[in-house]
Amino acid sequence: MYQKTLLPNGVRIITEEIEHVRSAAFGIWVGAGSRDEREGYEGISHFMEHMFFKGTEHRTARALAESLEAVGGQLNAFTTKEYTCYYAKILDEDLDLAIDVLSDMFFCSLFDEKEIEKEKNVVIEEIKMYEDSPDELIHDIFSEHVWNEHPLGKPILGTEESIRSLNRDKIMMFLSEHYAPDNVVIAVAGKIKHDDIVAKLSTQFGTFKRGGRRVLEETPVGQTVERYQKKDTEQMHIVMGVPGLGQDDDDIYAMHIFNNILGGGLSSRLFQEIREQRGLAYSVYSYHSTYVDTGLFAIYAGTSPNNTKEVIECILREMWDIKQKGITAEELERTKAQIKGGLYLGLESVSSRMSRLGKTELTYNRVLSPEEVVKKLEIVTLADVSRVIGRLWQRDKISIMTLGPSGHEVVLNDLLKQTGWEE
Numbered sequence: 001m002y003q004k005t006l007l008p009n010g011v012r013i014i015t016e017e018i019e020h021v022r023s024a025a026f027g028i029w030v031g032a033g034s035r036d037e038r039e040g041y042e043g044i045s046h047f048m049e050h051m052f053f054k055g056t057e058h059r060t061a062r063a064l065a066e067s068l069e070a071v072g073g074q075l076n077a078f079t080t081k082e083y084t085c086y087y088a089k090i091l092d093e094d095l096d097l098a099i100d101v102l103s104d105m106f107f108c109s110l111f112d113e114k115e116i117e118k119e120k121n122v123v124i125e126e127i128k129m130y131e132d133s134p135d136e137l138i139h140d141i142f143s144e145h146v147w148n149e150h151p152l153g154k155p156i157l158g159t160e161e162s163i164r165s166l167n168r169d170k171i172m173m174f175l176s177e178h179y180a181p182d183n184v185v186i187a188v189a190g191k192i193k194h195d196d197i198v199a200k201l202s203t204q205f206g207t208f209k210r211g212g213r214r215v216l217e218e219t220p221v222g223q224t225v226e227r228y229q230k231k232d233t234e235q236m237h238i239v240m241g242v243p244g245l246g247q248d249d250d251d252i253y254a255m256h257i258f259n260n261i262l263g264g265g266l267s268s269r270l271f272q273e274i275r276e277q278r279g280l281a282y283s284v285y286s287y288h289s290t291y292v293d294t295g296l297f298a299i300y301a302g303t304s305p306n307n308t309k310e311v312i313e314c315i316l317r318e319m320w321d322i323k324q325k326g327i328t329a330e331e332l333e334r335t336k337a338q339i340k341g342g343l344y345l346g347l348e349s350v351s352s353r354m355s356r357l358g359k360t361e362l363t364y365n366r367v368l369s370p371e372e373v374v375k376k377l378e379i380v381t382l383a384d385v386s387r388v389i390g391r392l393w394q395r396d397k398i399s400i401m402t403l404g405p406s407g408h409e410v411v412l413n414d415l416l417k418q419t420g421w422e423e
Helices: 044-051 061-069 092-108 113-131 134-146 160-164 168-178 194-205 252-263 269-277 305-325 329-345 350-364 370-378 382-392 412-418
Strands: 002-006 012-017 023-030 074-079 084-091 184-190 226-230 236-243 284-290 295-303 399-404
Touching (some): 012 194, 012 350, 044 074, 044 084, 061 074, 061 092, 084 092, 084 350, 113 134, 134 226, 134 399, 184 194, 252 269, 252 284, 252 305, 252 329, 252 370, 252 382, 269 295, 305 382, 329 370, 329 382
Parallel strands (some): 226 399
Antiparallel strands (some): 023 084, 023 184, 074 084, 236 295, 236 399, 284 295
16 A cells, blocks of 8 residues: 655655554655766765764764664665665654654755765775675676776775765765755655655655756666786686666566576576586576666676686576576476565565665656566566577677686687587
8 A cells, every 4th residue: 555745846755554563664765876976976975875874953973873773773874876765764653753863864964074084984994895895896897897987887885086086065066966856755664654754744855945857877888898807815706797678678577587597596597507516606696787777687606716617617508508498487487486475575574665665666756566566577478588588698798707816817709619609
């Protein structure tokens, strides 16, 4: 049971009332992420997320941190390439407190220059920590090269150089341009009443004015990449992939099914072949990153350097086999049940329900219900999956990135020939 109200200035409030719980989740979703950052502003979306917690006109940073923890609640935020979310989870009786705290952060944050300088060091340490995690770092490097020079390929955290260049003027400029009413969705789920939520939020959120409607950069064109990056690690980290699908693509549900079968879990083909049958890797999986107008389909594996070539050959053979023969009817039905089960199990918490409301309203301009997703999954056929495999996995679109110790570089073209990929 979803309800939606459009405030006079364009802010959207969307709620789901759940009577049988004692909690509520409240989130402010802003359509601003790393793909919105022009040159000189890289990393500012994530940096601003940090700064919203550094004190307001009414609360110190410590008071913000203690405000909801004192009643057993949670206050947090996260930044992606296309949006930022500030959220709280509390008991229903403490919802007014959560609204007050998040509204205070949204409208009255100080962005104090001394705090900005201190937080730069914090974020730079976060970047360094990330660079010490090669199994995470490689995905950013891969997307950065595939989407060469496009903001969608830039790292969410920015770089040490770009963070050093940020200042209060840039923050206030980004805030005025992107934290605009048309770009804000407030999502609430739990033991709440829609009319009460609207009444509590209308005064502040229904009257503020900033910027205008979001304008995205043009869709990035994927580049074919074959790259090795030296790093002193115990494992060789491998990512192989192709340009993927945007969120409104007709094949998106067939793609989700294919991804699940290929590398989406313990029963997936890649996991069973590379880890269970051959013992070549602990971590091996595939994923599809979906954005408004494009996507990226990739496979990751981490293995001992001496096994690099064999692991890549296994991936390419599996891809060639699935491309030539398709999937089985049994795999199709099992995967539909897996996705359906995972979807509904994920909705057991008010936080996940709030996230679904906010994310789908912000990206689709409507709520995409679980029932609608399941219905679209159910009508996917074997032919649909074969079509999307053929559409995505073409030899001249395959890119590869390896990161690890030297002496184990590979030549993709040679491996493609050895594994049956013909010209």
